[in-house]
Amino acid sequence: MRGADVAFLVPVFNEARVVGDVIAEALEHVGHVICVDDGSTDGSAVAARAAGATVLRHATNLGQGAALQTAIDHALTLPDVTYLVTFDADGQHQIEDALAMVELARTEDLGIVFGSRFLDERTQAGFLKRLILKTAVWVTNQSTGMRLTDAHNGLRVMRRDAAAAVRLTQNRMAHASEIVLQLGRTNLPWREFPVHVLYTEYSKAKGQSLLNAVNILFELTFR
Amino acid sequence: MDIQDQQLVIKVVLLIGVAVATVLLTRSTTGARHQAIRRVTLALFVIVTAAVIIQPSLVSGIARAVGVGRGTDLLLYVLAIAFVWFLAAYYGRQRALNRQITELTRALALAEGRRENTP
Numbered sequence: 001m002r003g004a005d006v007a008f009l010v011p012v013f014n015e016a017r018v019v020g021d022v023i024a025e026a027l028e029h030v031g032h033v034i035c036v037d038d039g040s041t042d043g044s045a046v047a048a049r050a051a052g053a054t055v056l057r058h059a060t061n062l063g064q065g066a067a068l069q070t071a072i073d074h075a076l077t078l079p080d081v082t083y084l085v086t087f088d089a090d091g092q093h094q095i096e097d098a099l100a101m102v103e104l105a106r107t108e109d110l111g112i113v114f115g116s117r118f119l120d121e122r123t124q125a126g127f128l129k130r131l132i133l134k135t136a137v138w139v140t141n142q143s144t145g146m147r148l149t150d151a152h153n154g155l156r157v158m159r160r161d162a163a164a165a166v167r168l169t170q171n172r173m174a175h176a177s178e179i180v181l182q183l184g185r186t187n188l189p190w191r192e193f194p195v196h197v198l199y200t201e202y203s204k205a206k207g208q209s210l211l212n213a214v215n216i217l218f219e220l221t222f223r
Numbered sequence: 224m225d226i227q228d229q230q231l232v233i234k235v236v237l238l239i240g241v242a243v244a245t246v247l248l249t250r251s252t253t254g255a256r257h258q259a260i261r262r263v264t265l266a267l268f269v270i271v272t273a274a275v276i277i278q279p280s281l282v283s284g285i286a287r288a289v290g291v292g293r294g295t296d297l298l299l300y301v302l303a304i305a306f307v308w309f310l311a312a313y314y315g316r317q318r319a320l321n322r323q324i325t326e327l328t329r330a331l332a333l334a335e336g337r338r339e340n341t342p
Contacts, residue, residue, distance in 0.1 A: 036332065054339075056332040062325055070329045074336055171325060 003030035005082040006102055007075040011067030013038040015089040016047045022091055023051035029099055032081060034074055035089075036067040044089075065175025069168040076164060084163045088154045090200075097195040101157045104193055111162040111188025114148060114180070115155030119194035136177075139217065144181040148192060152176040155195050162188050172215070237276045245269055 008026045012019050012035055023033050035053040037045040039061035049055045056070055068086060075084050083105060085098050093115075101113040117123040117133070125133065133152065140151035156179070158166070165186045170178045183190070245265060275281050282294030291297045 054336065056336040058328050058332055060324070060328055062328055066325050066329065070332050073329065074333055077333075077337070169322070171321070 001029070001031065003099065003102065005080055006030040006085060007032035007034055007078065007081045007083070008085050008087045008098070009068060009071035009075060010035045010048075010053070010087050010089050011038055011064045011071065012036065012040060012044045012048060012089045013061060013064070013067070014040045014042045014044060016040070016042045016044045018091050019044055019089045020047040020051040022087075022089055023048055023053045026087070026095055027052050029095060030085075032075070032078065034071045036071045036074075038062060038064070038067040063171035063175075065168045065178070066171040068175065068179075069166070072158075072163050072166055076160065082160050084158045084160070086154055086156045086158075092198050092200065093155045094196050094198070097193070098155060098157070101155070101193045101195075104191060105157050105159060108191065109189065110191055111159045111186060112183050112190035113157040114150070114190065114192045115153045115195035116148065116150035116192045117153060117195060117197050118149045119192060122194070122196040124199060125197075140177045140180055143177065144184050146180055146184045148180065150192070151180065153195070153197070155197075156183075158183065159188070162186050174215075234276050238273060241269060241272050241276075 006029075008023075008030055010019070010023065010026075010033060019035070023035065026033050033051075033053040035045075035048040035055045037048065037055055037057045039058045045055050045057055054074070056074055058067060058070065071086075072084060075081050083102050085102065087093050087098060097115060101115065104110065105113050117125065118137075133150065137148060137151040141147055154176070162183055166179060166182050168175045168178055168182075279294070282297060284294075286292065286294045286297035289297070291300070
C-alpha cells in the first residue's frame with residue numbers, strides 16, 4: 001500500500017455517528033489510523049475500534065489540542081510511520097486531499113504541508129465565518145512569523161522529524177495557532193495545499209461557534 | 224453592658240476566627256520554601272489582625288499615616304488587593320494542576336494503547 005507509512009491522527013469527542021465511516025475509509029488508503037477518544041460519552045471509542053482504528057482513551061475530556069498531542073506521541077512510537085496527518089473526525093476533510101498532501105510532501109521532500117481553504121474556491125464559507133477565519137489567519141501570522149492563507153485548518157501533514165518538534169500545551173482550540181508556531185520553528189521546508197472543507201449540517205452543528213474565536217484570541221494572548 | 228463589654232464579644236469572635244483559619248492554613252503541605260513564605264506571611268497577618276482587633280484605632284492611625292481618610296477605606300483597599308493577589312496565585316496553581324492532569328491522562332492513554340497493541 002502506498003500509504004503504509006502514513007498515520008492519520010483523529011481526535012474524537014462524541015462523534016460516534018460519523019467516526020466509523022471516516023476511519024474505515026481512511027484505512028483503505030493508509031497504514032495507521034490513531035484515534036484519541038477525548039473522554040467521549042457516546043460510544044465513539046467502540047465505533048472507532050470496530051472500524052479498525054487504534055484507539056487511545058483520555059480518561060477525562062481535555063480538549064482537541066491535548067488529544068492531538070497524545071496521538072502524535074503514540075504515532076512516534078511506531079517505527080514504520082513517516083508521515084502524520086491530522087484529520088478531523090466529523091467528515092469535513094477529504095481523504096483525497098490528505099493523500100495528495102502526503103504525495104506532495106514525498107515528491108518535494110517537505111517537512112510540513114498545511115491544508116488551506118482559501119487557495120481555491122471550492123470551500124463554501126459564509127461571510128462572517130470567512131471574516132473571522134481571515135482575522136485568525138492574520139493573528140496567527142503576526143505571532144508565528146509564518147505567511148499562511150489559512151490558520152485554523154485541521155488538515156495538516158507532518159513528517160516524522162517535524163512532528164517530533166511539536167509539544168502542544170494549549171489543550172483547547174488555541175492549539176491550532178500553537179502547532180503552526182512550533183512547526184514553523186523547525187525551519188523545515190513547508191508548503192500550503194488547497195483543500196476542500198465540507199461544511200455539512202453535522203459539522204456545522206458540531207463545529208466551533210464563531211464566538212469561540214474570542215476564546216481563542218484570549219487563550220493566545222494570556223497564555 | 225457598656226460599650227467596652229460589647230466590643231469584647233466581637234473581639235473574641237474575630238480572634239477565634241483568625242485562630243481557626245491559622246490552623247487550617249498551616250496544615251497544608253506543599254514545597255518547603257513556599258510553605259516557609261506562607262507561614263511568615265501568616266504570622267504577620269495574625270499579629271496585625273490581632274492588634275487591630277484589640278486596638279481598632281490602629282487602622283485609622285495607619286490610614287491617616289498613608290493618606291487614606293478612614294480606616295474602613297484602608298481595609299477595603301487592602302482587601303481588594305489581597306483578593307486579586309489570591310486570584311493570581313490561584314490561577315497559577317490551577318494551570319499547573321491542569322498541566323499535571325493532562326500529563327497524567329496522556330500517560331495513562333499511551334500506556335493503555337501500548338498494552339492493547341502489543342500481542
